[in-house]
Amino acid sequence: MNTTQVERIARAACADADIGPAGILPIKVAENAIFRVPDQHVVIRVARAGQEHAARRELQTAAWLQAHNVSAVQPMGSRADFATIESRPVTLWKELPPHRNGTEREIGSALRALHKLRVPPFLSKVEPFVRLEQRIDSASSLSESGRQWLYKRLADLRIGWEELPSGMPRSPIHGDAWEGNVVTTDAGVTTFLDLERASVGPPEWDLVSTAIKHSSFRWISAERYGAFCDAYGYDVTAWDGFQLLRDIRELRMTCMAAQAAGSDPKHVAQAQLRVDCLRGVVGPRPWAGWQPIV
Template sequence: MSQPEIEQVAREACATAGFENPRLVPIKVAENGIYRLADQQVVVRVARIGQAEAASRELMVARWLQANGVAAVEPAGSRADFVDVDGRPVTFWRELGPHRPGTEQEIATALRTLHGLSAPEFLSEVQPFVRLDERIDAGSTLTPGDRQWLRDQLSELRAGWKELAPGQPRGPIHGDAWAGNVVTTEAGVTTFLDLERASIGPPEWDLTSTAIKHSSFGWIPEQRYESFWRAYGYDVTTWPGFALLRDIRELRMTCMAVQSAGSKPEHAAQALHRLDCLRGRVGPRPWSSWEPIP
C-alpha cells in the first residue's frame, strides 16, 4: 500500500473516531503509518492488514500498565481508539510530550518493575522468530549461499529456543526494550512505548537488548552496561542461555536490514555487513559499523 493510501486509511479512521478534517503530520510511514494530529495531542497508528488482534491487544496492554501504575503510552480516549478500515487496524494514542531515550539505569529500573507484575490473561507467549522467514525470503540482495545460511541459522536457533536454559521466572515482558522504546519525559518519568511485542516470556529477552549494545556492538562502554545490570539486579550475560538470545537478537536485526535493502539500495551495504559479522567474516565481537536502519 502506498503512502497516500495509508494516509487515506488514517483519514477515514479519524472520521470514525470523531476527528473531523484532521491535519495529519507524518512521523514515520513505511509498512505502517504513524501520524500526529496537529493541535490535538493525538498520535494515529495505521497497522498492516492482518494485525487487528495485535493492535487491539496493544491498547489492552496500555490500559493494564496504567492500572498497575507503570508509565506507558496511553490510549487517546477518543470516541473509538480502535478502528478497522478495510482490514487495516488503526489505533489512537495520546501524544507523549518532550522526551529522550532512557538511560541504561532508567531502562533497567522500568523493566524490573514491569517484570515484577503478574501477567494478565490476555498476554500471549513471546514470538522471537516472528516474520523472519518472510524477511529472508524477501531478501532480494542475498546470494543463494547467504540465503541458505540464514535459513539454516534460523532453524538452529528455533531448535535452541525449545531447549532454552532455565533462568529468571517467566512473566510479562516488553518484548522490544530498546532505548527508543523506553523513554524518559521532561518530568523524569520513564515510559514504555511500542507495546505491540508485550507478551509472556523470559525476562532475559528484554535484558539482552541492552546487553548486546555492549557485548556485540560496543555501542556502550563497560561502565554503562554495569550501571544497567546493577540497577536491575542481575547480569544476563552470566546466564547460560544468553548466547542463544544474543544470537536471535542479532539475527532479527540482520533480517530487518536484509528486508529493507530490497526496497532501499542504500541499506544493502549495512545488510551485507551484518550478515558478514554473523557468518564470522569480520572477526569476533564486538563488531563495529552496525548502523541504525531508519
C-alpha cells in the same frame, strides 16, 4: 502502500473519532505507520493487515499497565480508539509530553518494575522468530548462499530456543525494549512505547536488547551497561542462555536489514555487513559498522 495511501487511512480514523486531521505529520512510515496530529495531541498507529488481534492487545496492555502503576503510552479514550480501515487496524493514542530516549539506568528500572507484575490472562507467549522466514524470503539483495545460510541459522536457533536453559521465572515482557521504545518525559516519568511485542516470556529476552549494545556492537560503554545492570539488579551476560538469546536478537536485526535491502538499495551494504558478521567473515564481536535502518 505508499505514504499517501496510509495517510488516507489515518485521516479516515480521525474522521471516525471526530478529530480534525489538519496538520497531520508522519512520524514513521514502514510496515507499521505512525502519524501525529499536533493540534489534537493524538498519535495514529496504522498496523499491517491481519494484525487486528495484536492491535487490540496493545490497547489492552496499555490499560493494564496503567492500572498497575507502570507508565506506558495511553489510548485516546475515544469511541474509535480501534478501527479497521481498508483491511488495516488503526489505533489512536494520546501524544506524549516532551520526552527523550531513556537512559540505560532508566530502562533497567522500568523493566524491573514490569517484570515484577503478575502475568495477565490476555498476554500470549513470546514469539522470538515471528516473521523471520518472510524477511529472509524478501532478502533479494543477498546471494542465494547468503539467504540459505540465514534459513539454516534460523532453523538452528529454533532448536536452541526449545532447549533454553532455565533462568528467571517467566513474566510479562515488553518484547522490544530498545531506548526508543522506553522514553523519559521532561517531568522524569519513564514510559513504555510500542507495545506490539508485549507478551509472556523469559525476562532475559528484554535484557539482552541492552546487553548486546555493549557486547556485540560497543554502541554503549561498559559504564553505561553497568548502570543498566545496577538498576535492574542482574547482569544477563552471566546467564547460560545469554549466547542463544544474543544470537536470536542479532539474527532478527540482520533479517530486518536484509528485507529492507530487498526494496531499497541504500540498505544493501548494511545487510551484507550484518550477514558477514554472523557468518564470521569479519572476525569476532564486538563488530563495527552496524547502523540503524531508517
